[in-house]
Structure formats: C-alpha cells, structure tokens
Amino acid sequence: MRLEATTETFDAGHAAAGPATSAEPRWLAAIAALSGGLNRLAAVLAGAMLVAMTALILVEIGMRFFSRSTYMADVFGGYGVAAITFIAAPWALEQGSMIRVTVITDRLPGLLRRLVEGAGLVAAGAILWFLLVYEWSTVARFWSRGTMSQHFIPVPLWIPEAFFAAGLVLMLLQVAVRLLRLCVTGRTDDTTLSL
Amino acid sequence: MTVALSSAVLLGLLVLFLGAGIWIFAGLMLVGAGSMYFAGDMPLARIGSVATKVISSSAISWELAAIPIFMWMGDIIFRTDISQRLFRGLAPMVARVPGGLLHTNVLGCTIFAAISGSSTATTATVGKITIPELMARGYDIRLASGSLAGAGSFGLLIPPSIAMIVYGVLANVSIAKLFAAGLMPGLMMAALYSGYIAICSVLRPERAPRFEGEVSARTLARGLLDLVPIMVLMVVVLGSIYSGIATPSEAAAVGVLGAVLITLVTGQFSVALMLDSLASTIRVSAMILMLIAASSFLSAALAYLHLPVEITEGIAGLNLSPYGVLAILALLYIVLGMFLDGTSMTVMTVPIAVPLITQAGFDPVWFGIYLVIMIEMSALTPPVGLNLFILQGLTRASTLETVRAALPFFLLLCLGVVLLAVFPGIALWLPNRL
Numbered sequence: 001m002r003l004e005a006t007t008e009t010f011d012a013g014h015a016a017a018g019p020a021t022s023a024e025p026r027w028l029a030a031i032a033a034l035s036g037g038l039n040r041l042a043a044v045l046a047g048a049m050l051v052a053m054t055a056l057i058l059v060e061i062g063m064r065f066f067s068r069s070t071y072m073a074d075v076f077g078g079y080g081v082a083a084i085t086f087i088a089a090p091w092a093l094e095q096g097s098m099i100r101v102t103v104i105t106d107r108l109p110g111l112l113r114r115l116v117e118g119a120g121l122v123a124a125g126a127i128l129w130f131l132l133v134y135e136w137s138t139v140a141r142f143w144s145r146g147t148m149s150q151h152f153i154p155v156p157l158w159i160p161e162a163f164f165a166a167g168l169v170l171m172l173l174q175v176a177v178r179l180l181r182l183c184v185t186g187r188t189d190d191t192t193l194s195l
Numbered sequence: 196m197t198v199a200l201s202s203a204v205l206l207g208l209l210v211l212f213l214g215a216g217i218w219i220f221a222g223l224m225l226v227g228a229g230s231m232y233f234a235g236d237m238p239l240a241r242i243g244s245v246a247t248k249v250i251s252s253s254a255i256s257w258e259l260a261a262i263p264i265f266m267w268m269g270d271i272i273f274r275t276d277i278s279q280r281l282f283r284g285l286a287p288m289v290a291r292v293p294g295g296l297l298h299t300n301v302l303g304c305t306i307f308a309a310i311s312g313s314s315t316a317t318t319a320t321v322g323k324i325t326i327p328e329l330m331a332r333g334y335d336i337r338l339a340s341g342s343l344a345g346a347g348s349f350g351l352l353i354p355p356s357i358a359m360i361v362y363g364v365l366a367n368v369s370i371a372k373l374f375a376a377g378l379m380p381g382l383m384m385a386a387l388y389s390g391y392i393a394i395c396s397v398l399r400p401e402r403a404p405r406f407e408g409e410v411s412a413r414t415l416a417r418g419l420l421d422l423v424p425i426m427v428l429m430v431v432v433l434g435s436i437y438s439g440i441a442t443p444s445e446a447a448a449v450g451v452l453g454a455v456l457i458t459l460v461t462g463q464f465s466v467a468l469m470l471d472s473l474a475s476t477i478r479v480s481a482m483i484l485m486l487i488a489a490s491s492f493l494s495a496a497l498a499y500l501h502l503p504v505e506i507t508e509g510i511a512g513l514n515l516s517p518y519g520v521l522a523i524l525a526l527l528y529i530v531l532g533m534f535l536d537g538t539s540m541t542v543m544t545v546p547i548a549v550p551l552i553t554q555a556g557f558d559p560v561w562f563g564i565y566l567v568i569m570i571e572m573s574a575l576t577p578p579v580g581l582n583l584f585i586l587q588g589l590t591r592a593s594t595l596e597t598v599r600a601a602l603p604f605f606l607l608l609c610l611g612v613v614l615l616a617v618f619p620g621i622a623l624w625l626p627n628r629l
Contacts, residue, residue: 043474043477043478046477046481047470047473047474047477050263050264050267050473050476050477051473053260053264054264054267054448054451057260057264057444057445057448058448058449058452060445061441061445061448061449074257075257077257077260077444078255078256078257078259078260079255080260081254081255081256081257081259081260081262081263081484082251082254082255082256084263084477084480084481084484085254085480085481085484085485085488086254088477088478088480088481089481089482089484089485091477091478091481092477092478092479092481092482092485093218095478097478097479097481097482098218098219098220098482098485099218099219099482099486099536099538099539100213100216100217100218100219100222101213101214101216101219101534101535101579102216103534103578103579104214104215104216105215105216116215116216117216119215120212120215120216120217123212123215123217123221123225124217124218124221124225126225127221127224127225127228128221130228130239130243130246131224131243131246131247131250133243134240134243134244134246134247135247135251138244138247138248138251160251160255161251164247164250164251164254
C-alpha cells in the first residue's frame with residue numbers, strides 16, 4: 001500500500017484526480033475524461049444523498065419531540081447508505097482511496113510489475129463483470145415484476161439495486177481506463193491514499 | 196473437501212490476490228467466489244446470485260449509516276481551527292507537569308478522539324500544531340512523535356469509533372455498548388502514556404525542558420474557553436448515545452448539526468469547507484463501506500463451506516486455555532497489522548475470530564475493545580502503519596527513526612492489552628451499567 005499521508009494530501013485528495021498526461025493518446029484521454037466525469041457526477045449525487053439522509057434523521061429527531069414520526073428515517077437511511085456506497089465507490093477507486101497492498105508490487109522490476117498490475121486489473125475487472133451480469137438480471141426482474149418493499153411507504157426494489165448496478169458499470173469503466181493506460185503508456189497510476 | 200484443504204485454498208487465494216496489489220475489496224470478493232467454486236464445487240450461477248444478494252443487502256443497513264455521518268462530523272471539525280484551540284487550551288494546564296507540553300499530544304488526542312471516529316484524523320489534527328510547537332521549544336523529537344503516534348490511535352478506542360461500528364455490525368454486537376466499553380480503556384491508555392512521558396522526563400530532564408514561569412489564572416481560563424465548543428459537542432454526541440436517547444446514527448446526525456453550528460458561531464463557516472468535508476467523507480466512507488460489503492460476501496462463502504464452525508471446533512479440540520487463544524489471535528493481528536489497515540483486518544478476521552473467542556468464554560463486547568487495540572498497534576507497525584506515515588509527513592524523519600520513536604508506545608499498548616485481559620472489567624464495567 002502506497003501512502004503519502006502528509007497533512008497536505010490529507011485534505012487535498014479530491015484535487016488529485018487521475019490526470020491525462022501529454023504522453024496519452026487522445027482517444028484514451030477522452031475515455032478517461034468520460035469515466036472521470038461520470039464518477040464525479042455519481043459522487044456529487046452520493047454527497048447530496050448524505051446531506052439528505054442527515055437532514056431526514058434530524059427531522060425525525062425533531063418530530064419525536066411532538067410524538068410524531070416520519071416512519072421512514074431508518075428505512076431511507078439504510079437505502080441511502082447502500083446507494084452512497086455503490087455510487088461513490090467508482091470515484092474513490094479513481095482517486096486512489098480504495099486500499100490495496102503494494103508492498104510487493106512496488107519492489108518488482110519494471111516489466112514484471114506491469115504484468116502483475118495488469119493481471120490484477122484483469123482479475124478485478126472479471127469479478128466486477130461477474131457481479132454485474134447477475135445484478136443486471138436482478139434489476140431487470142424487479143423492474144418487470146414491479147416488486148415493492150414491505151415498508152410504510154413501499155419502495156420499488158429495482159431502485160436500490162440499480163445503484164449497485166450503476167456502481168459496478170462505472171467501476172468497470174474505470175478499470176478499463178487503467179488497463180488501457182497500462183497497455184498504452186506503461187503507467188500504473190495510483191494517486192495518493194488518504195484516510 | 197476437507198477443512199484443511201479448503202482453508203489452504205482460501206488462504207492461498209487471499210495471499211495471491213492481496214499480494215498482487217488488487218484492491219482489497221475486489222480481492223475479498225474474488226476469494227469468496229473462488230473458494231465457493233474451487234472448494235465448494237458450486238455452479239457459477241449460484242455463486243453469482245448469492246454474491247449479489249449478500250453484497251447488496253449487507254450495504255442496506257441503518258447501523259452503517261453512522262459511518263459516513265460520524266466521518267462527516269469529524270471532517271467538518273478537522274477543517275476548523277481545532278488544532279490551535281486544543282493546543283491553546285491544554286498548554287497552560289500541563290506546562291508545569293513533568294513532561295510539560297508533551298502532554299498536549301496525549302490530552303489533545305484524547306479530547307479530539309471523543310469527537311472523531313478515525314485515528315488518522317486524530318493524529319493529523321493534533322500533530323499539525325503540537326509537532327512544530329514542540330520541536331521549536333526543544334523537546335525531544337522522539338518523545339514528541341512517539342507519543343503522538345501512540346495517542347493518535349485513541350481515535351478508534353475512544354468513542355465515537357468507526358472501527359467499533361464496523362465490528363458491531365459484522366459481529367452483531369450493540370454499538371452503543373461498544374462505545375461505552377471503549378471509554379475506560381481509552382483513559383487507561385492515556386494515563387499510561389502520560390505516566391511514561393512524565394517518568395522519562397524526570398529521568399532525563401533534557402528531553403523535556405521545564406517551564407519555570409507562572410501560569411496565570413487568566414491564561415488558564417482563556418484556555419478552558421477555547422475548549423468549550425469541543426466539550427459541548429462531545430457531551431451532546433456521547434451523552435445522547437449513553438443515555439439511550441439516540442441511536443449511534445442519530446447521535447452522528449446531531450453531531451453534524453453541532454459541528455456546523457460551531458463553524459457558524461466561531462465565524463469559520465464557508466460553503467467551500469462544507470463541500471470539501473463532504474467530498475472527503477464520501478471518498479473514505481465508500482472505501483470502508485465497500486470493504487464491509489465485500490467481506491459480507493466472503494463471510495457468506497465461508498459459512499457455505501462451514502469453515503467458521505469447523506475451525507472453531509478444531510481449535511477447541513486443541514484444548515488451549517482461553518489466554519492461549521487470545522495470544523494466538525494477538526500474534527495473528529500483529530502480523531496482519533504490518534501489512535493491512537484496521538478495517539481490512541477487522542472484516543477479514545471477524546467471521547472466524549468471534550465464534551472462536553465466544554467459545555473460549557470471552558464477551559464479544561470485550562473482544563471488540565481488544566480488537567480495536569490490536570488495530571491501534573497495526574497503525575504503529577512498519578512497513579504499513581498509517582500513523583507512522585502521517586508522522587513522517589510532519590517530522591520529515593526517516594522511517595527507522597519514526598518506528599523507533601513509536602516503539603515504547605507500541606509496547607505500552609501491549610501492556611494495555613495484557614491489563615485488559617487480566618481485568619476485563621476495565622472495558623465491561625461501564626456498558627454493564629447502562
């Protein structure tokens with residue numbers, strides 16, 4: 001795991017997006033920009049959901065003083081945290097915030113290191129693809145049957161599942177960008193990790 | 196397939212994937228799917244439907260909502276003038292004690308930990324001001340950085356604590372009880388650290404220059420005033436959980452409101468601050484929550500292979516004493532901690548470790564505290580120790596020097612674990628009274 005956790009990087013994580021360099025062909029830079037743009041959009045949505053979730057909990061606590069309830073704070077809180085997890089994950093991946101162990105790969109010589117990094121990306125892409133295939137069929141099934149949750153306010157079940165599927169798609173796209181970049185430029189770019 | 200063989204397949208896959216530098220969450224999912232396929236002879240379609248179902252339902256959790264919300268609260272406060280406030284408030288109080296301003300590290304971390312759930316945030320926030328101040332005043336750099344490395348890890352031990360929420364959700368243990376159980380061990384560790392600093396300074400006075408002047412009552416009062424906002428936030432958040440008024444997620448939301456109010460009252464509120472804190476929170480929570488979701492799938496895969504039960508029975512068959520089991524786990528955690536961060540360690544070991552220690556007669560709440568101290572140790576052990584990295588960033592010292600500085604405090608943590616094992620009441624007294 002590589003870290004440069006000085007106090008500067010500690011709060012500068014969002015500034016360190018995987019940048020397109022001049023050595024990168026234009027088509028690759030375009031795909032990288034698409035992936036980065038979609039990831040940021042998803043992250044903004046996740047941020048908005050965190051704000052909404054916090055506000056909903058505060059409203060629920062406020063209503064308690066008047067012996068009333070939204071009856072939904074815990075349910076939406078649960079769905080909210082799942083949505084945040086899945087749609088913010090691609091951005092975290094792009095930013096290098098997803099933890100990995102690089103003690104060994106850092107010590108490998110150039111070509112071997114690129115091969116190992118490449119194999120790692122293929123394996124990560126494979127498991128994400130595998131999950132997407134089955135998750136997609138879940139979303140499609142809930143959609144076509146119109147399955148609803150058993151709550152006070154019923155929620156169509158395809159919605160929470162769609163967040164998971166969307167996160168998988170965006171993560172796959174980011175893995176593809178990294179893999180292409182590795183093949184074309186030989187660069188294994190992982191930005192700093194900050195906790 | 197026998198237990199030994201399936202365990203070997205699983206361990207082999209784990210070492211292979213993590214060693215190759217695959218993101219840990221993806222590695223855990225690969226190990227889960229791989230062990231179901233190779234060791235469990237399950238068809239891919241079945242693995243796929245189990246995996247997506249478990250991952251998606253594990254993330255839909257009201258308890259987990261506490262993680263991003265607590266992180267947000269801590270992150271807002273982190274971006275204010277908290278570091279300066281803590282130092283200004285605490286320095287006059289400890290100036291004349293043996294060890295002097297070195298105690299601002301320990302006390303600062305103890306206080307900040309009570310409004311933050313992360314040990315890296317605690318180390319960075321307190322160290323940002325104490326390290327330059329201590330270096331400028333001629334304090335021994337090893338004591339200064341070592342005590343910060345050790346005390347920074349209170350972020351996880353003193354509630355609120357992200358590690359305790361992760362453990363509580365995975366092991367099905369009350370998070371409120373865990374929060375209560377961490378308080379006394381946290382204060383005990385603070386006392387051990389401060390005691391060590393005082394003894395060192397008495398034995399070798401050149402390591403901590405004594406402050407000879409008088410501290411006026413006015414300076415003291417002003418310092419206390421600086422600490423008031425943090426203290427109020429601490430009482431509101433922890434008080435609402437301990438008194439049973441609020442669940443941890445609710446207390447976290449109230450904490451965010453409190454943190455925003457503090458920025459407003461102290462004139463530090465800005466839209467940029469809120470957006471930055473939100474961005475940082477989203478990024479780190481996504482990492483932690485993905486790890487939890489991935490590990491739920493790995494746990495499900497282990498359960499399909501009956502591994503937790505079989506391994507627990509196997510170790511029970513060895514007739515180890517309960518302390519023997521703890522010692523083996525401690526060794527395992529110290530080795531894992533050299534390479535992994537706390538959340539990864541927790542999610543990977545809880546499915547096996549919890550049945551094991553329950554069988555050995557330990558309270559799962561108590562074990563949560565034991566695990567958190569093990570995670571704190573992992574932040575101090577090279578080659579991968581999060582607090583060491585932050586310290587190096589602050590002091591610009593070499594890795595070896597930083598490790599040497601942290602070593603006494605690592606040993607004090609070991610002493611803390613032994614005390615906790617011999618006197619479990621240190622952790623369990625408070626939760627049993629709530």
